[in-house]
Amino acid sequence: MNDLDAEDWQRFEQLVLPHKDNAFNLARWIMRNRVDAEDVAQEAFLRACRFFRGFHGGDARAWLLQIVRNTCYSWLEKNRPRELMVEFEEELHPQAAATPESIAVAGEDRERLVRALENLPPRFREVLVLRELEGCSYKEIAAITSMPIGTVMSSLSRARRQLHSTLANPTNEEALHAV
Amino acid sequence: MRCEFADSLLQGYFDGELTGASAAEFERHLQHCVDCPVELVDLDLLRGRLQVARLYEVAPASLRRKIYAELRPEAPKTVMAKPLVWQWLAAAAALVLLAVAGWQLNPFLRTDDYQAEVAEEIVEAHVHSLEPGHLTGIRSADVQAVNGWFSAKVSFAPPVHNYSKEGFELQGGRLDMVEGRTVAAVVYEHNGHRINVFAWPTRERDDAPHAGSRQGYEWIAWRKAKMEFCAVSDMPAAELQPLQRLITD
Numbered sequence: 001m002n003d004l005d006a007e008d009w010q011r012f013e014q015l016v017l018p019h020k021d022n023a024f025n026l027a028r029w030i031m032r033n034r035v036d037a038e039d040v041a042q043e044a045f046l047r048a049c050r051f052f053r054g055f056h057g058g059d060a061r062a063w064l065l066q067i068v069r070n071t072c073y074s075w076l077e078k079n080r081p082r083e084l085m086v087e088f089e090e091e092l093h094p095q096a097a098a099t100p101e102s103i104a105v106a107g108e109d110r111e112r113l114v115r116a117l118e119n120l121p122p123r124f125r126e127v128l129v130l131r132e133l134e135g136c137s138y139k140e141i142a143a144i145t146s147m148p149i150g151t152v153m154s155s156l157s158r159a160r161r162q163l164h165s166t167l168a169n170p171t172n173e174e175a176l177h178a179v
Numbered sequence: 180m181r182c183e184f185a186d187s188l189l190q191g192y193f194d195g196e197l198t199g200a201s202a203a204e205f206e207r208h209l210q211h212c213v214d215c216p217v218e219l220v221d222l223d224l225l226r227g228r229l230q231v232a233r234l235y236e237v238a239p240a241s242l243r244r245k246i247y248a249e250l251r252p253e254a255p256k257t258v259m260a261k262p263l264v265w266q267w268l269a270a271a272a273a274l275v276l277l278a279v280a281g282w283q284l285n286p287f288l289r290t291d292d293y294q295a296e297v298a299e300e301i302v303e304a305h306v307h308s309l310e311p312g313h314l315t316g317i318r319s320a321d322v323q324a325v326n327g328w329f330s331a332k333v334s335f336a337p338p339v340h341n342y343s344k345e346g347f348e349l350q351g352g353r354l355d356m357v358e359g360r361t362v363a364a365v366v367y368e369h370n371g372h373r374i375n376v377f378a379w380p381t382r383e384r385d386d387a388p389h390a391g392s393r394q395g396y397e398w399i400a401w402r403k404a405k406m407e408f409c410a411v412s413d414m415p416a417a418e419l420q421p422l423q424r425l426i427t428d
Contacts, residue, residue: 024238157186
């Protein structure tokens with residue numbers, strides 16, 4: 001499975017592995033649950049390892065996140081293709097994601113935000129997560145998602161607008177609660 | 180009717196992505212536009228809310244384990260660890276024993292391998308702390324400083340006191356991850372022995388302390404006021420007990 005010799009592995013360990021939290025977080029928000037996220041992140045690291053010889057320096061986090069993202073979408077296409085077809089579908093059921101502990105700790109608003117985020121279409125959700133949680137620049141987001149910067153900007157705008165209206169609109173809130 | 184810049188310049192301005200000239204131009208626009216300033220405030224509120232909610236989810240330690248199991252070449256080189264890290268590791272190893280022992284002693288409390296899993300994760304978390312940039316912590320005997328440090332990092336408050344009168348000197352604190360959840364470790368020293376008191380929130384009811392020892396490590400675990408505690412050290416349990424009582428009372 002692994003083509004890396006000891007020296008390459010050491011570089012891989014230094015450059016790529018430290019970004020595993022970033023990889024997991026992105027996967028978790030695209031996949032909408034931790035279990036699938038862990039599987040996909042693991043698969044992404046396998047791929048990263050395989051492609052590692054082709055990585056000639058630069059931003060290792062963006063490089064890895066690009067692989068994570070592609071792995072997520074391949075997985076979704078294969079296992080949950082419906083999720084990728086919807087642009088915005090109100091009855092798209094958000095899955096339980098946050099652990100009871102994390103909710104208890106961070107409060108109810110977290111739960112509400114998780115549901116609202118998970119109700120966004122994946123392409124909007126990912127730009128928002130990359131920008132707001134990962135702190136990526138537009139340029140980095142463009143590199144990770146293979147979108148032009150203009151599209152990054154408009155996707156972010158639509159994502160924010162949708163999130164804002166979901167959170168502000170009690171009807172949507174109730175619909176989410178009812179799930 | 181939204182402003183024509185709402186989906187473009189406004190976002191770029193809010194995200195600090197505009198060049199100086201474009202930003203200045205957009206600021207001039209802001210003085211005349213009735214919608215953009217309002218949206219800017221909304222964007223800011225939304226961002227604040229996302230940040231406060233701590234939505235970032237870090238990888239469970241099992242991910243690292245799986246990656247290593249699958250990818251690391253044969254005959255891995257062992258890395259020489261710093262003494263401090265080994266102390267943490269030793270404490271974590273003691274925790275594993277705690278979980279295993281506790282499970283054997285009391286099958287009603289520990290009906291599955293969950294605790295062992297958790298303890299294994301703690302070990303992973305400590306191995307993880309070998310990686311550069313992951314060893315976070317505060318070294319201080321100042322209760323307020325340590326409390327302040329924790330309050331900026333986690334939304335629960337592990338009890339922190341300096342029991343120097345009783346012989347338990349506060350050394351500081353640090354964070355660790357167990358199952359993707361943050362746990363606090365408050366560090367004390369007693370007659371030259373280091374004690375780690377791990378604490379994290381739980382939903383379980385209070386539980387009387389149970390103690391045990393393995394390979395020279397003594398541990399006491401208990402639950403109080405929706406917090407799970409585990410104190411670990413290499414000193415005799417009789418000397419560790421006073422600390423447990425001080426923390427609980």
